[in-house]
Amino acid sequence: MKTNKENLPLDEILLEDSLQLLSNLPDECVDLVVSSPPYNLGKEYESRQALEIYLAEQTAVLLECSRILKNTGSLFWQIGAFSDRGMLIPLDIRFFPILESCRLIPRNRIIWARQHGLHAQKKFSCRHETILWFTKSDNYKFNLDAIRVPQKYQNKKHYRGNRKGELSCNPEGKNPGDIWLFRNVKHNHEEQTIHPCQFPEDLVARILLATTNENDIILDPFMGSGTTAVVARDHKRHFIGSEMEPKYHQVALRRLSGNPDPNGCFPNLKTLRDYVEKTGQSIDKFKFDMQVGNKASERSKAKFYSEEYHLQEMEDRLIYEESVFAANLRGEEIPLDPKLNGNGKKTSLQNQIVKQVEEVEQIELRLWS
Ligand SMILES: C[S@@+](CC[C@H](N)C(=O)[O-])C[C@H]1O[C@@H](n2cnc3c(N)ncnc32)[C@H](O)[C@@H]1O
Structure with a gap:
């Protein structure tokens, strides 16, 4: 159904194709687009043609994203390193000119680094993915104070000149830079659902806090397990999204509801822990989809590293x-x-x-x- 700015599908994840959702949205209605698109290349990638078809499909999505983005808006596109039988397909390099052709302006090429992964035998092991940040105009939002991280040497002072003795760096912290290391959502991560390639919530939170304000609207056309929606909701923003696969759509809705299903099961350990902390119930009564042991462990017993x-x-x-x-x-x-x-x-x-x-x-x- 075609929507206008008054009846946007706010705080909904529609079970449909992203182009269907996007084509129904009016011009300049969202503040931020953040997504990790599917790589429909899989093992079927055998010819250049498959790649070109994939990029043409993505171009159609990105043109729509650009159309519905407000003039002050930003777009973050997270793209993995794709490799086929040892041959590298640098998708971010292919996406860059596509985004420029959508009349968007590049701001950062963020490296999302990994400490662990498969050990390659005939080339250097791949240890990063890329997040491309583009804006609609030069009049974009960037709330640096909301995302500062600690200075390495907080007490460093000017040692000569007329500012001698004063702190030489901002005591509120520094810009986090363009190399990020949020832990991948794999084994032992409390956010892990049945989805194979989730965003870590903190990664989305950094993007969202830096480039939007409360009540702004965030769009994710490939919602997967609903991470963008959960983070938007937690930070008092609105979300709009689509996900085509019913089983992931269900996970996203269960994460958002925060309640157990009729079998006392949660989509991930984080939602389970949030629920027992909120209701005061015993954790022993519940389980979560990817549970390995007999019992879920309490948050107070878990180790978290920044x-x-x-x-x-x-x-x-x-x-x-x-x-x-x-x-x-x-x-x-x-x-x-x-x-x-x-x-x-x-x-x-x-x-x-x-x-x-x-x-x-x-x-x-x-x-x-
Ligand atoms: C890389 S995953 C996104 C994961 C997500 N960032 C998260 O945190 O869970 C891409 C998702 O896009 C979905 N998808 C693929 N093609 C789609 C389409 N045409 N429309 C909507 N969703 C699609 C896939 O089912 C998959 O869940």
């Missing part, structure tokens, strides 16, 4: 791996693995980070005093 923690861990690991490579090249002594503490025992990364920061701050203090 994105900052994972970034630091990845940085440390890359520095260590490259120092081993360099030592090997030069025939020097191989450095000890800091994770193994030189004696085969694991050390807590958190302690290592605190220790490293303290050491650097001590050195800086000595230099400036």
Whole structure:
């Protein structure tokens, strides 16, 4: 049904084709489009033609997204690295000119990095995906204060000049940059549903807080398990979306409802934990779709690590791996693995980070005093 700005299907996920939804929406009615499109290439990808057909379909969707985006709006398109029998198909590179041809303006090419994944045998293992950010005009929203992250050296001060002694960085935190490391929603992730490629909620939250305000409207034409809708709702924004696959559409509706199904089952552990915390009921009464053990575990017993923690861990690991490579090249002594503490025992990364920061701050203090 054709809609106008007064009767938009707000806070609904329609079980239909994305083009059907989009073609019914009026011009300039949403503030943000955020999505990860399907890769309909799968194993059927055998010829250039299949890729060209896929890109033509995506172009039709993106033209519609551009039409319905407000002048102040943004579009984020998350695209995986696609590989067919070892041959790389750099989809983000193919999408870039398509987005430009939709009269959108590029702002960032965000790298969503991974610490883990398959180990390739005949090329470098793939450890990132891409998120392309485009805006409709130069008059776009960017709420940096809503998404600041801690400075690496919070107490760093000017050491000369007329600002000597004053903090040299913003104490409220820094811009998070364009390398993101939100943990992939796979095993042991409390948000994991039956959907094979979910967005982490925090990744969507960063996009949404940076580029929209309360009551703004967020569109995801490929809703999957409904992550965009859940995050929009949690941050007092409206959502509109479509999902073609009934089983994922059901998961999205169950996530949004927050209630157990008639069998006492939830779509994921996060929804289950939220429910028992809200109602005070025993967690033992419920289960969730991807449950492995007999019992769901309480949130208070779970360990959560911030994105900052994972970034630091990845940085440390890359520095260590490259120092081993360099030592090997030069025939020097191989450095000890800091994770193994030189004696085969694991050390807590958190302690290592605190220790490293303290050491650097001590050195800086000595230099400036
Ligand atoms: C990569 S997944 C999106 C996952 C989502 N970001 C989440 O967090 O769960 C893409 C989704 O698009 C759906 N899909 C594929 N073609 C579609 C179409 N033409 N219209 C609507 N949905 C479609 C698929 O069923 C799949 O669930």
